[in-house]
Each structure stands twice: as structure tokens, then as C-alpha cells.
Amino acid sequence: MTRHLKALIGPSILNADLSQLYEESQKLLDNGADYLHLDVMDGQFVPNLTFGHPVVKCLRGKIKDAFFETHMMVEKPEQWITPMADAGVNQYTFHIEPVKDVIEVCRKVREHGMKVGVAIKPGTPVSEVEKYISISDMVLIMTVEPGFGGQKFMENQMAKVQYLRENYPLLDIEVDGGVGPSTINCCANAGANMIVSGTAIIGSADQAATIKLLRSTVQDAINK
Numbered sequence: 299m300t301r302h303l304k305a306l307i308g309p310s311i312l313n314a315d316l317s318q319l320y321e322e323s324q325k326l327l328d329n330g331a332d333y334l335h336l337d338v339m340d341g342q343f344v345p346n347l348t349f350g351h352p353v354v355k356c357l358r359g360k361i362k363d364a365f366f367e368t369h370m371m372v373e374k375p376e377q378w379i380t381p382m383a384d385a386g387v388n389q390y391t392f393h394i395e396p397v398k399d400v401i402e403v404c405r406k407v408r409e410h411g412m413k414v415g416v417a418i419k420p421g422t423p424v425s426e427v428e429k430y431i432s433i434s435d436m437v438l439i440m441t442v443e444p445g446f447g448g449q450k451f452m453e454n455q456m457a458k459v460q461y462l463r464e465n466y467p468l469l470d471i472e473v474d475g476g477v478g479p480s481t482i483n484c485c486a487n488a489g490a491n492m493i494v495s496g497t498a499i500i501g502s503a504d505q506a507a508t509i510k511l512l513r514s515t516v517q518d519a520i521n522k
């Protein structure tokens with residue numbers, strides 16, 4: 299049976315009211331989110347600090363079945379594989395830039411029963427991540443400099459998405475950073491099928507309608 303690409307919308311809770319992390323997360327899921335994108339920052343790989351596995355574990359304690367993707371913007375991703383797996387993470391997406399042995403990290407993530415995502419910053423060539431496609435489940439192409447939500451979308455990153463889609467038709471390709479109704483068309487046309495959107499969804503007056511718009515735009519492009 300041939301695998302078909304699906305349009306999946308994974309809101310980032312980075313700019314949500316983190317004092318209401320559970321309520322904000324549940325609201326996104328009630329409004330149709332396909333998965334939750336949890337931005338983990340260590341203040342070293344990026345100049346910002348968010349939360350770690352204890353918070354993810356608490357959230358999993360209240361939200362039993364949703365798909366959790368952690369976006370690991372950390373200097374030592376190998377250090378957090380076991381704690382995040384124990385916390386109930388489904389997909390462990392890490393940046394390859396600080397890692398010496400990416401293959402070993404991918405292997406360890408899978409050994410812990412999580413799906414593997416490999417991520418690159420805007421300044422990293424797509425050839426750097428292409429090497430790891432055969433041992434990962436998804437590629438994340440950052441469309442902002444990682445570290446903060448609410449930044450301007452970097453359209454010049456679409457060439458990487460287009461290259462990957464043309465060469466790997468069934469690969470899950472995620473974009474993350476400044477994605478919303480005004481930028482979704484170029485993401486969909488370039489070939490992204492997994493969409494992280496934070497500010498545009500969190501700040502939306504109608505989250506369900508925004509999620510629906512993002513998903514239908516991408517699914518229409520896939521079906522073309």
C-alpha cells in the first residue's frame with residue numbers, strides 16, 4: 299500500500315500563556331491541532347530558556363493521547379533522550395548543528411521508541427541534513443532563527459523545502475517559524491506537509507478556522 303503524505307498542523311505553544319500550559323494545549327487540540335509542538339530551549343544553543351522534561355511529563359499526565367513533538371533547541375540533545383521518552387514524548391526533533399554523532403543520536407531516539415526529527419537552522423545547508431534522511435522520520439526546516447516566537451518568516455528557506463520534496467516525495471517535511479495564513483501558501487507550494495505555527499494560531503480570534511485554513515491549503519497542494 300503506497301504511503302500518502304498528510305497535511306498535519308502542529309501549533310507551537312511557545313507564545314501561549316505558559317502559566318496555563320495545559321488549558322492552552324487542550325484548547326489547541328479541541329480546535330483541531332494534529333499534534334503539539336513543544337519548544338525546548340536550554341539558553342545555550344539559543345539565547346532563550348523555556349522548559350524541560352518535568353513540564354512535559356506534567357502535561358502528558360493531563361493529556362494522555364495527543365502526539366507530542368519536542369523541538370530540541372539544545373546544545374546536547376543526546377542528554378535529554380531518556381528523560382523526554384520517559385515524559386511521554388512521541389517525536390524527538392533535534393538540531394544537528396551541535397551534534398558530533400548524529401547517527402548515534404538518531405539511533406538512541408528510536409531505541410527509546412520515539413520518532414526522529416532532524417532540524418536545521420536557516421544558515422545550515424540542506425545537504426547537511428540530507429545525509430540523515432534514511433535514518434530519520436522527518437526533517438525540520440527552520441524559517442526563523444531559532445529562539446523566539448513571533449519572528450518574520452524567512453521565505454529564502456523555501457528552496458530547501460522544494461529541494462527535499464523534489465528528491466524525497468514521501469518525506470515528512472516540517473517548517474517552523476513565522477508560519478500563518480499570510481505565509482502558508484509558499485510553504486505548501488514548496489512542499490512542506492507538517493506545519494508548525496505559534497503566534498498566528500495562539501493569537502487567532504478563531505483558532506479552529508486558522509488551523510483548518512492552514513491544513514486545507516497544504517492538503518490541496520499535496521493533492522495537486
Ligand SMILES: O=C(CO)[C@H](O)[C@H](O)COP(=O)(O)O
Nearest residue numbers: 444445447448475476496497
Ligand atoms: O522553534 C520556534 C522558535 O525557535 C517556534 O516553534 C516558532 O517560532 C513558532 O512560533 P511562531 O509561529 O510564532 O514563529
Ligand SMILES: [Co+2]
Nearest residue numbers: 310337369474
Ligand atoms: Co519550534
